[in-house]
Amino acid sequence: MNCKVNQEAAESALTENGFTLVEVMISVVITAIGITAVFGFIAASDEAIQKAQQRDRLDMIVTDIIETVVGDKENIAEYTGKNLSACATLSTSAGKADQLAHLKRWCSYLNAESGETKTDDIRKINITQKIVGTRTVNILTVELTSADGKNTIFAKRTFDAPDTP
Numbered sequence: 614m615n616c617k618v619n620q621e622a623a624e625s626a627l628t629e630n631g632f633t634l635v636e637v638m639i640s641v642v643i644t645a646i647g648i649t650a651v652f653g654f655i656a657a658s659d660e661a662i663q664k665a666q667q668r669d670r671l672d673m674i675v676t677d678i679i680e681t682v683v684g685d686k687e688n689i690a691e692y693t694g695k696n697l698s699a700c701a702t703l704s705t706s707a708g709k710a711d712q713l714a715h716l717k718r719w720c721s722y723l724n725a726e727s728g729e730t731k732t733d734d735i736r737k738i739n740i741t742q743k744i745v746g747t748r749t750v751n752i753l754t755v756e757l758t759s760a761d762g763k764n765t766i767f768a769k770r771t772f773d774a775p776d777t778p
Contacts, residue, residue, distance in 0.1 A: 670726045671757045671766040678755050679770050688712050697736035733762030
């Protein structure tokens with residue numbers, strides 16, 4: 614009888630429900646693959662968020678440039694053809710300290726937000742005048758890039774301005 618009890622105990626140990634080592638190892642591998650995929654998605658979304666934030670900061674600078682230039686129509690020539698890539702080289706006509714201060718402020722904002730200008734970065738303000746009927750119309754274009762040309766904001770605004778002498 615004692616043998617029969619030991620034999621029954623051995624048979625019940627063999628037929629117990631549970632996981633084998635192979636099953637456990639497969640589940641660990643599947644879990645590791647899933648966790649790796651999640652971290653990959655997190656890294657990709659973080660990079661997309663960083664780019665969107667940088668474009669948003671560039672957009673705020675563009676808006677500031679446009680609003681300032683449109684509000685300073687009498688001195689529009691001081692903003693024409695300016696390159697905001699190098700703050701030290703910015704200049705305006707004599708007696709135009711306010712306009713020079715605007716240009717240097719935008720240049721320093723760009724350097725603070727996007728870093729120094731890289732090879733493919735563009736930071737330009739341009740104004741062209743068109744005659745439409747009897748009116749002079751100005752077309753203000755602002756193009757700013759960062760991250761070596763990978764983030765770009767391009768804005769165009771048309772407005773009336775007094776004729777320049």
